[in-house]
Amino acid sequence: xxxxxxxxxxxxxxxxxxxxxxxxxxxxxxxxxxxxxxxxxxxxxxxxxxxxxxxxxxxxxxxxxxxxxxxxxxxxxxxxxxxxxxxxxxxxxxxxxxxxxxxxxxxxxxxxxxxxxxxxxxxxxxxxxxxxxxxxxxxxxxxxxxxxxxxxxxxxxxxxxxxxxxxxxxxxxxxxxxxxxxxxxxxxxxxxxxxxxxxxxxxxxxxxxxxxxxxxxxxxxxxxxxxxxxxxxxxxxxxxxxxxxxxxxxxxxxxxxxxxxxxxxxxxxxxxxxxxxxxxxxxxxxxxxxxxxxxxxxxxxxxxxxxxx
Amino acid sequence: xxxxxxxxxxxxxxxxxxxxxxxxxxxxxxxxxxxxxxxxxxxxxxxxxxxxxxxxxxxxxxxxxxxxxxxxxxxxxxxxxxxxxxxxxxxxxxxxxxxxxxxxxxxxxxxxxxxxxxxxxxxxxxxxxxxxxxxxxxxxxxxxxxxxxxxxxxxxxxxxxxxxxxxxxxxxxxxxxxxxxxxxxxxxxxxxxxxxxxxxxxxxxxxxxxxxxxxxxxxxxxxxxxxxxxxxxxxxxxxxxxxxxxxxxxxxxxxxxxxxxxxxxxxxxxxxxxxxxxxxxxxxxxxxxxxxxxxxxxxxxxxxxxxxxxxxxxxxxxxxxxxxxxxxxxxxxxxxxxxxxxxxxxxxxxxxxxxxxxxxxxxxxxxxxxxxxxxxxxxxxxxxxxxxxxx
Numbered sequence: 001x002x003x004x005x006x007x008x009x010x011x012x013x014x015x016x017x018x019x020x021x022x023x024x025x026x027x028x029x030x031x032x033x034x035x036x037x038x039x040x041x042x043x044x045x046x047x048x049x050x051x052x053x054x055x056x057x058x059x060x061x062x063x064x065x066x067x068x069x070x071x072x073x074x075x076x077x078x079x080x081x082x083x084x085x086x087x088x089x090x091x092x093x094x095x096x097x098x099x100x101x102x103x104x105x106x107x108x109x110x111x112x113x114x115x116x117x118x119x120x121x122x123x124x125x126x127x128x129x130x131x132x133x134x135x136x137x138x139x140x141x142x143x144x145x146x147x148x149x150x151x152x153x154x155x156x157x158x159x160x161x162x163x164x165x166x167x168x169x170x171x172x173x174x175x176x177x178x179x180x181x182x183x184x185x186x187x188x189x190x191x192x193x194x195x196x197x198x199x200x201x202x203x204x205x206x207x208x209x210x211x212x213x214x215x216x217x218x219x220x221x222x223x224x225x226x227x228x229x230x231x232x233x234x235x236x237x238x239x240x241x242x243x244x245x246x247x248x249x250x251x252x253x254x255x256x257x258x259x260x261x262x263x264x265x266x267x268x269x270x271x272x273x274x275x276x277x278x279x280x281x282x283x284x285x286x287x288x289x290x291x292x293x294x295x296x297x298x299x300x301x302x303x304x305x306x307x308x309x
Numbered sequence: 310x311x312x313x314x315x316x317x318x319x320x321x322x323x324x325x326x327x328x329x330x331x332x333x334x335x336x337x338x339x340x341x342x343x344x345x346x347x348x349x350x351x352x353x354x355x356x357x358x359x360x361x362x363x364x365x366x367x368x369x370x371x372x373x374x375x376x377x378x379x380x381x382x383x384x385x386x387x388x389x390x391x392x393x394x395x396x397x398x399x400x401x402x403x404x405x406x407x408x409x410x411x412x413x414x415x416x417x418x419x420x421x422x423x424x425x426x427x428x429x430x431x432x433x434x435x436x437x438x439x440x441x442x443x444x445x446x447x448x449x450x451x452x453x454x455x456x457x458x459x460x461x462x463x464x465x466x467x468x469x470x471x472x473x474x475x476x477x478x479x480x481x482x483x484x485x486x487x488x489x490x491x492x493x494x495x496x497x498x499x500x501x502x503x504x505x506x507x508x509x510x511x512x513x514x515x516x517x518x519x520x521x522x523x524x525x526x527x528x529x530x531x532x533x534x535x536x537x538x539x540x541x542x543x544x545x546x547x548x549x550x551x552x553x554x555x556x557x558x559x560x561x562x563x564x565x566x567x568x569x570x571x572x573x574x575x576x577x578x579x580x581x582x583x584x585x586x587x588x589x590x591x592x593x594x595x596x597x598x599x600x601x602x603x604x605x606x607x608x609x610x611x612x613x614x615x616x617x618x619x620x621x622x623x624x625x626x627x628x629x630x631x632x633x634x635x636x637x638x639x640x641x642x643x644x645x646x647x648x649x650x651x652x653x654x655x656x657x658x659x660x661x662x663x664x665x666x667x668x669x670x671x672x673x674x675x676x677x678x679x680x681x682x683x684x685x686x687x688x689x690x691x692x693x694x695x696x697x698x699x700x
Contacts, residue, residue: 042511043511044511045381045509045510045511047377054520055520058516058518058519058520059519059520059521059522060519060520060521060522060525060529061519061525062519063516063519065514065516066514067511067514068509068510068511068513068514068515068517069509069514069515069516069517070376070377070380070509070517070518071517071518071519071520072373072376072400072403072407072518073373073399073400073403075369076369076370076373076376076400078370079365079369079370079371079373079374079377080373080374080376080377080380081377082335082363082365082370082373082374082377083333083335083363083373083374083375083376083377083378083379083380083381083385084377084378084380084381084509085377086333086335086361086363086374086377086378086383087332087333087361087377087378087379087380087381087382087383087385088381088383089361090332090333090359090360090361090378090383091332091381091382091383093359094332094359096382096383096502097381097382097383097508097510098510098511098512100511100512102511119366119367119370120366120367120369120370120373122366123365123366123367123370124370126366127363127364127365
C-alpha cells in the first residue's frame with residue numbers, strides 16, 4: 001500500500017473519535033488516538049483506562065466516542081478487554097452477539113500500562129486473548145498534574161521528581177515496556193508516533209490481522225507536562241525518532257525490524273532543548289544521556305539485524 | 310427427573326452454573342472457593358459446560374474480566390472468598406453502577422491478619438456498600454437453588470444488578486450433603502437465555518463508564534439507590550416462581566417458631582441451622598423463643614424484617630464478623646437501625662462468634678439465649694459480647 005493510498009484511506013475512514021473533546025492545546029496523545037481509531041475502523045470495542053484520554057472524552061452525559069467504549073478503572077483495562085474478547089467469542093460459538101468480526105482494543109496511558117496496570121496487562125498477554133493493547137506513552141502521570149511514572153525518562157523534572165539542590169529530576173531509567181510485552185511471546189508488537197501516520201496505520205492493520213495479542217506503543221508528546229510550545233508535538237515525535245530516543249519498529253512472531261532506520265542519529269540536544277522538563281540538565285548529564293541513547297539504539301539495531309552503520 | 314445426589318456446596322454451585330449454560334467464567338483460585346472453580350474447569354474441559362473460562366491472574370482481574378464479558382451481553386459467573394473478595398472490592402462498585410448482571414458465589418472467609426482461610430462473614434460484610442444484591446444459602450441445596458435463581462434475578466430487566474450468593478466457607482462449601490439436582494428438561498424455561506438490553510456492540514455504539522462531575526454524581530447515586538431498592542419485588546417473584554416449580558421456597562426474611570415468641574434470635578448463613586436446633590430445644594423447655602433468618606441482606610428487606618419481629622420483646626443477634634471500633638457488628642447495626650423508633654421496639658443485644666472458622670454448637674446458642682435473658686433482665690448496657698474467647 002502506498003503512503004498516499006494509506007493517507008487517503010485514513011482521510012476517508014471518517015471520525016470515530018469525534019470533535020469537541022477537552023484535551024489541552026497541542027496534545028500529541030489525542031492526535032495519536034484519533035489516528036489509531038481511524039486505522040482500526042468502526043468494528044471495534046474499546047476498553048479505556050482512566051487517564052487523560054478517558055477524562056477528556058467522557059464527562060457524562062456527553063461522549064466523543066462513536067464506537068462502543070467502556071471505561072472501568074485505572075489498572076484493569078487489559079482484564080476488561082479480556083472479558084470483552086472472551087464474552088464475544090463464547091457468544092459467537094452459540095450464535096449470539098454481533099455478526100461481524102469485532103476487534104477488541106484496550107487503551108491506556110503509560111501510568112496504567114507501565115505501573116498500575118502492568119499485572120493485568122501481563123495476565124491478558126499471557127492468556128493469549130485476541131486483542132490489541134495500545135499504550136499512549138506521554139512519560140508521566142499528566143492527568144493528575146505531571147507526576148513521575150516508570151516511563152518518565154532519566155533527568156526529567158516532574159512534580160514528584162522535581163529538580164532540587166540534591167536532585168537532577170528523575171533518577172531512574174525508563175522501563176523498556178515493548179520488550180516486557182514481547183517477553184510474553186506475543187505475535188506482534190510495534191512502536192508508533194502520530195507524526196508517522198502511514199506507518200502507524202499499517203501497524204494497526206497488521207495488529208488487527210494477526211491472531212493473538214498485539215502490543216502497540218505510541219509515543220505521545222504532552223506540551224503541558226513536558227513544558228513545550230503547543231505547536232511542537234509533531235516535531236518532537238520526529239526528533240524522538242531521528243535522535244534514537246524512540247526507535248520506530250516492530251516485532252512479528254519474534255522477528256524484529258526497524259520501520260524507520262536512522263543512519264545518522266541527530267544529537268539528543270535537538271530533542272531536549274524544546275522541553276522545559278530537561279532544561280536544568282548540565283552538559284555532562286546530557287552527554288551521559290546521549291551515550292545511553294546511542295547504546296540503546298545500537299542494541300535495537302543489532303536486534304533488527306542492521307549490522308552496518 | 311431430579312436426581313438426589315451427594316455433593317459439597319461448591320459442587321452444587323458448579324452444577325447450577327452448568328445448568329445456566331453460562332458463557333464466561335473468570336475466576337482466580339482461593340480457599341475455600343477452589344472446589345467451585347476446579348469443578349467448573351472439569352466441566353469446561355469435558356465439554357459439559359460450553360463456556361470460556363478466563364484463568365485470570367488475580368481476583369481484581371477476575372471481576373474486571375466479568376465487567377467486560379457482561380458488558381457485551383454474555384452470561385457471566387465468578388466466585389471468590391475472603392481476601393479475593395477484598396481484592397475485587399473497588400471493581401464491585403463498577404459492576405453494580407454499570408448495571409451488569411454478573412453472578413458471583415462467595416465461600417465466605419475470614420480476613421487477614423492474622424491469615425485465616427476458614428469461614429466467617431468479614432468479607433461479606435465488608436462489601437455491603439458495593440451496590441450488589443447479596444443473599445445467603447445455608448446448605449448445598451440452597452446454594453444450588455439460589456445460584457440458579459441469581460442468574461434470573463440479575464438478568465431480569467427490572468433488576469440488572471450483580472448478585473452475590475453467599476455460603477459459609479467450609480461449613481457449606483465443603484460439607485457433603487444430599488441435594489436434588491434437576492436436569493435441563495425439568496429446568497424448562499425457568500431460566501431464559503440472557504438478553505442484556507445495552508450491550509457493547511459496534512452496530513449500536515454506546516459509552517459505558519463516563520465520568521460524573523459534581524453536577525450529576527448525586528443524581529447517579531440516587532438513581533442507583535432507587536433502582537436497587539426497587540428489586541425486592543422481582544427477587545421475591547423469582548423465588549416464588551422457583552418455589553412453585555420445584556417446591557423449595559425462599560423468602561427475604563424467613564421465620565422459625567416466631568408466632569408467639571417473646572425473644573427472637575436473628576442470624577445469617579450457616580449459624581441459622583444451629584440456632585434453629587437450639588430454638589427447638591428451648592421451646593421444649595417452654596421458652597417462648599423463635600428464629601429470624603436474614604436471607605436477603607442487600608437490599609435489606611426492611612418491612613419484612615420489621616414484620617417478622619414486631620411482636621418480640623427481645624431481639625438477639627448472632628453474627629460472624631466485627632466492626633472494629635464500632636458500636637456493634639454490622640448485622641446488629643442494621644437491625645437496630647431498622648427497628649429504632651418503631652412502635653414497641655424491642656430490646657436488642659448481640660453476640661459475635663464463629664470467627665475464622667470456629668465452630669458454634671446448638672448448645673452454645675442455648676447458653677447465649679440464657680445470657681441474653683440475663684442482659685435484658687438486669688438491664689445491662691451491653692451492645693455486644695464476643696463468644697467463647699479465651700482471656
